[in-house]
Amino acid sequence: METRNMTGTSPFAPRGTAQEIEEGTTFSPKFDRDGLITAVTTDAKTGELLMVAWMNAEALARTVETGEAWYWSRSRNELWHKGETSGQVQTVIELRTDCDQDTVWLKVDVAGDGGCCHVGYRSCFYRRVPKGEPAKLEATGATKLHSHEH
Amino acid sequence: METRNMTGTSPFAPRGTAQEIEEGTTFSPKFDRDGLITAVTTDAKTGELLMVAWMNAEALARTVETGEAWYWSRSRNELWHKGETSGQVQTVIELRTDCDQDTVWLKVDVAGDGGCCHVGYRSCFYRRVPKGEPAKLEATGATKLHSHEH
Numbered sequence: 388m389e390t391r392n393m394t395g396t397s398p399f400a401p402r403g404t405a406q407e408i409e410e411g412t413t414f415s416p417k418f419d420r421d422g423l424i425t426a427v428t429t430d431a432k433t434g435e436l437l438m439v440a441w442m443n444a445e446a447l448a449r450t451v452e453t454g455e456a457w458y459w460s461r462s463r464n465e466l467w468h469k470g471e472t473s474g475q476v477q478t479v480i481e482l483r484t485d486c487d488q489d490t491v492w493l494k495v496d497v498a499g500d501g502g503c504c505h506v507g508y509r510s511c512f513y514r515r516v517p518k519g520e521p522a523k524l525e526a527t528g529a530t531k532l533h534s535h536e537h
Numbered sequence: 538m539e540t541r542n543m544t545g546t547s548p549f550a551p552r553g554t555a556q557e558i559e560e561g562t563t564f565s566p567k568f569d570r571d572g573l574i575t576a577v578t579t580d581a582k583t584g585e586l587l588m589v590a591w592m593n594a595e596a597l598a599r600t601v602e603t604g605e606a607w608y609w610s611r612s613r614n615e616l617w618h619k620g621e622t623s624g625q626v627q628t629v630i631e632l633r634t635d636c637d638q639d640t641v642w643l644k645v646d647v648a649g650d651g652g653c654c655h656v657g658y659r660s661c662f663y664r665r666v667p668k669g670e671p672a673k674l675e676a677t678g679a680t681k682l683h684s685h686e687h
Contacts, residue, residue, distance in 0.1 A: 398671040399671055399672055400672045409656050409685075410656065411674065412664075412673065412674045412675065412676075413672060413673070413674060414666050414672050414673055414674050425575055427577050427586060427589060429586060433584075434579075434583075434584035434585070435584070436577060436586075436642050438635070439577060439640040447671075448671055451666055451668065451669065451670070451671040452669060452671070454668050454669075479668070481665055482665060482666045482668075483662040483663075483664060483665045483666070483677070484662065484664060484665075484666060484674065485588070485589060485654075485661035485662050486654050486655065486656045486658075486661045486663075490589040490661075491666075492586050492662050504635075504636050505636065506560065506636045511636045511640075512633040512634065512635050512642050513633075513636075514633060515631055515633045515634075516564050516601055516632045516633070516641075518601065518604050518629070519601065519602060519604075520601070521548040521549055521564060521597075521598055521601040521602070522548060522549055522550045522563060522564050523562065524561065524562045524563060524634065525562065527633070535559075
């Protein structure tokens with residue numbers, strides 16, 4: 388979609404051969420047909436998985452340039468500077484990509500109350516699926532940092 | 538696509554209200570328009586991010602039932618029992634989902650040589666993007682477990 392693409396020239400390199408993509412030193416992120424790339428965000432200190440979100444090229448470019456996490460909100464259909472309203476700004480300690488460069492991994496320090504999840508938890512992953520019980524979720528014991536209104 | 542859907546009845550619960558999805562005890566995974574859900578896999582012992590892949594409903598159901606990781610290979614367009622040929626079978630120690638249940642997180646023990654990445658590294662995330670340099674990748678110092686032919 389046009390609104391998800393950057394205006395002007397992309398700061399990223401064009402996609403090369405499989406060898407260049409997998410073993411090279413050029414960042415050529417692969418965006419899907421909606422112009423998005425998956426972003427996995429972990430706590431730089433504890434390693435905890437905090438959230439999984441999506442970025443368009445502009446969000447990724449701003450993240451690389453500013454050292455703070457920007458995403459693309461698929462529900463609001465807009466660029467999203469994480470923490471701008473909540474104070475939970477994410478400072479990127481390290482940004483990695485994977486073998487085929489269709490995912491990025493952000494190791495972050497979280498400001499504010501240290502949370503990431505809009506439901507009120509530090510991490511979005513506060514429930515587990517028990518083995519052999521595909522319709523069930525169990526609490527992991529995570530506690531809320533703040534309450535959440537539906 | 539038909540081939541990505543399970544035949545027969547889904548073992549998962551239907552999607553409920555936002556409150557049920559975010560705060561309930563029912564697993565109602567959200568598959569995208571290709572019938573896939575994002576799966577983030579970390580090492581259960583070290584917490585290291587190993588890989589990000591996708592599952593269709595059948596792969597997710599098999600993962601819950603068997604306690605081993607199954608994915609959907611988008612490049613081969615087929616169900617993928619991780620490690621079946623490489624020996625790098627992933628035993629799921631814990632399976633979590635996130636607030637809106639459109640991502641799953643697998644904490645795994647990896648068999649064989651302990652690797653995950655087809656390029657030969659333990660983790661697919663063996664390169665970083667330097668701050669302010671959006672077209673560049675740097676090695677993280679990760680070493681290969683085995684070599685890889687293109």
